[in-house]
Amino acid sequence: MNNVQIIDGKKLAELVRLEWKSRAEQLIKQGIKPGLAVIIVGEDPASSIYVKNKVKACSEAGIYSEVHRFQSDASQAEVLQCIHSLNENTNIHGILVQLPLPMYFENNRVISAIAVEKDVDGFHLYNVGALVTGNSLFSPCTPAGIMEMLHRNRIPIEGRHAVVIGRSNIVGKPMAFMLLEQGATVTICNSKTRNLPDFTRSADILVVAVGKPRMINAAMVKPGAAVIDVGINRLPDGKLCGDVDFESVKEVAGYITPVPNGVGPMTITMLLGNTILAAERANITRK
Numbered sequence: 001m002n003n004v005q006i007i008d009g010k011k012l013a014e015l016v017r018l019e020w021k022s023r024a025e026q027l028i029k030q031g032i033k034p035g036l037a038v039i040i041v042g043e044d045p046a047s048s049i050y051v052k053n054k055v056k057a058c059s060e061a062g063i064y065s066e067v068h069r070f071q072s073d074a075s076q077a078e079v080l081q082c083i084h085s086l087n088e089n090t091n092i093h094g095i096l097v098q099l100p101l102p103m104y105f106e107n108n109r110v111i112s113a114i115a116v117e118k119d120v121d122g123f124h125l126y127n128v129g130a131l132v133t134g135n136s137l138f139s140p141c142t143p144a145g146i147m148e149m150l151h152r153n154r155i156p157i158e159g160r161h162a163v164v165i166g167r168s169n170i171v172g173k174p175m176a177f178m179l180l181e182q183g184a185t186v187t188i189c190n191s192k193t194r195n196l197p198d199f200t201r202s203a204d205i206l207v208v209a210v211g212k213p214r215m216i217n218a219a220m221v222k223p224g225a226a227v228i229d230v231g232i233n234r235l236p237d238g239k240l241c242g243d244v245d246f247e248s249v250k251e252v253a254g255y256i257t258p259v260p261n262g263v264g265p266m267t268i269t270m271l272l273g274n275t276i277l278a279a280e281r282a283n284i285t286r287k
Contacts, residue, residue, distance in 0.1 A: 004250045007149055007228075007257045013265035016148065017061055020273045024062035027279055034279035035064040036120065036271075037086045040098040041079060041105070042072035047098050054096070054268060061272045064091070076105050080113050087115040093282055094120030094275035117281065120274035128169060131177040138274045143175040145266030146207060146228050147182070155205065155226045155255060158183030163199050165189045165216075165243075166209030171230055175207055196220070214245040224254035230263050 024034050036058055040051050051067060058065035068082050079097075086095050095118045097110055111123045119127055122140035130136035139147075150157060162184040166172030172188065180186045189199050191210045200206055200220040208216050209230035221227060231243030242259030250256050257263055 002251050002253075004253050005153070005255045006250070007153055007255055007262065009145075009149065009257060009263055009265045010261040012149060012152055013269040016152075016266070016269050017057070017272060020269070020276050021061045023280065024276050027276070027283060028062060030283060032279055032283045033064050033091070034062070034094075034276045035066075035089075035092045036094040036096065036275045037066050037068060037089075037092045038096045038098060039068045039070070039079060039082060041070040041074055041101055044100070047100070051098055054271065057268050057272055058275075061276070063272060063275055066092075072102060076110065079105070079110060083110070083113045087113075087118065090282070092118065093278040094118055094271075096121050096271070118278060120271060120278055122174070122274070123170070128174065131174050131181075134181045138277070139178065139270075140170060140174045141270040141274065142171050142209075142230060142263060142267045143178050144270040144274075145263060146175065146230070147178055148270065149228065149257070149263070149266060150205070150226065153226075153255060157205065159185075160204035161185050161187070161202055162205040162207065163187045163189060163203035164207045164209070165191070165193075165196070165200070166207070166230070168209065171209040175209070179205070179207075191215075208243040210243055212243055213241050214243070216244040216249060218245070218248040218252045221249050221252045223252050225252075226255040227253045227257070228263065229257050229259055232259055232264065 038051055055065050086092050095114045112125050114124055116124050116126045119138055122138040127136040127138050162179045164172055164176045167190045176186045176188050187199055197220045201222050203225055205226045207228045211231055213233040227249055229242035229244040233241050235241055240260055
């Protein structure tokens with residue numbers, strides 16, 4: 001029987017959030033309450049749940065939050081005006097635009113309107129580009145959460161072969177750069193990669209973020225590998241599953257994240273951390 005270590009993202013998130021909450025309390029003693037503004041356009045049910053969870057997490061971490069809701073037919077100019085106003089608001093240290101935006105919005109233009117020092121999602125073109133040199137002000141929350149999981153579980157990165165399946169700007173690409181920065185040899189694959197098992201079987205660290213239910217099975221995983229499942233898919237019966245076939249892969253892997261309660265809780269945790277970090281930087285600038 002394989003002695004796999006299941007990485008409990010929920011438990012780890014609670015621990016890390018306590019550490020950030022302590023830093024928030026230090027700021028509050030100095031008269032600075034970390035503040036996060038969330039902008040949501042439309043009534044997408046999943047987005048509404050995400051925003052609700054973020055607001056709840058903020059409250060528990062000692063962060064002030066406010067939500068700016070726009071109807072689905074709102075103009076891009078209205079949203080940009082809201083962002084510009086929040087950029088000038090010294091009580092707001094982080095600004096987050098909940099994606100997806102309506103089809104007629106220009107995502108890059110909206111995200112780039114956020115002041116770089118308030119881009120706590122790490123999606124601003126400056127922060128994404130600065131990942132190449134390891135100098136971004138904020139790292140995207142999901143890859144940052146994964147790096148935290150690897151470090152906290154003492155999973156070696158330097159000199160190891162990391163395979164990232166997924167090429168999105170939110171997870172895949174930044175994940176690859178962050179692993180590279182830590183000394184890993186990185187291979188980037190996607191759902192179209194030919195002979196995918198040839199790559200995955202050589203991975204010491206396998207990060208899967210493609211949105212295809214259970215596409216990674218035990219035969220595709222190197223024994224003892226750390227398998228990080230970013231996918232979250234709803235099956236016809238309503239149950240959630242990841243991009244990794246958890247039940248079979250846990251018999252081979254050395255470490256594995258479950259779905260749910262794996263990467264997800266750490267994503268929001270890193271958002272809270274980035275907001276508190278932004279408030280700390282603003283406090284230093286103020287002095």
